Amino acid sequence: MTVLRRSVSVSLLVGALLLAGGATASADSERCTSGSGCAGRVTFASYGEVFKVSDQAGDGHSAVALYWLPDGTGPHLVWNPNGNGTTVTANLEFAEGSWVTYRACLGEYGPREVLQNTCGATITDTA
Numbered sequence: 001m002t003v004l005r006r007s008v009s010v011s012l013l014v015g016a017l018l019l020a021g022g023a024t025a026s027a028d029s030e031r032c033t034s035g036s037g038c039a040g041r042v043t044f045a046s047y048g049e050v051f052k053v054s055d056q057a058g059d060g061h062s063a064v065a066l067y068w069l070p071d072g073t074g075p076h077l078v079w080n081p082n083g084n085g086t087t088v089t090a091n092l093e094f095a096e097g098s099w100v101t102y103r104a105c106l107g108e109y110g111p112r113e114v115l116q117n118t119c120g121a122t123i124t125d126t127a
Contacts, residue, residue, distance in 0.1 A: 029125045031104045033063070033118045040064070040080075040118070042104040049092040049127050051078050051102070058084040062109040066119070067102035069094060074101075081109035099126050 028045050032038035040063030041054040055063040062081040068074030080088040094100070105119040 051090040053080040054087040061106040064107045
């Protein structure tokens with residue numbers, strides 16, 4: 001289990017994520033954590049730039065969305081520490097037509113540790 005560190009170069013990280021299985025979408029999209037069962041799900045609605053982070057397993061981990069913006073910032077995190085069967089909504093604001101790259105992961109909310117081996121594939125969507 002590795003802690004995601006902000007010291008990683010964002011532009012290199014986003015490029016590597018896109019080359020390592022990321023896809024491009026043109027509207028609303030979703031991603032699950034890796035492995036079977038989709039323990040954590042992240043959806044993105046282009047209209048309103050809304051992320052929903054759902055915890056779908058009683059495994060003791062929190063669901064978390066990691067996302068990057070075109071201004072070079074990220075990863076930003078949206079945590080759902082509320083347990084199995086819950087969803088947290090994050091209503092963002094960024095320019096119409098701009099992109100966002102994201103992925104779904106599990107983590108430990110207390111120390112804010114992202115469990116990298118649980119992260120699903122990245123996807124890039126537009127607002």
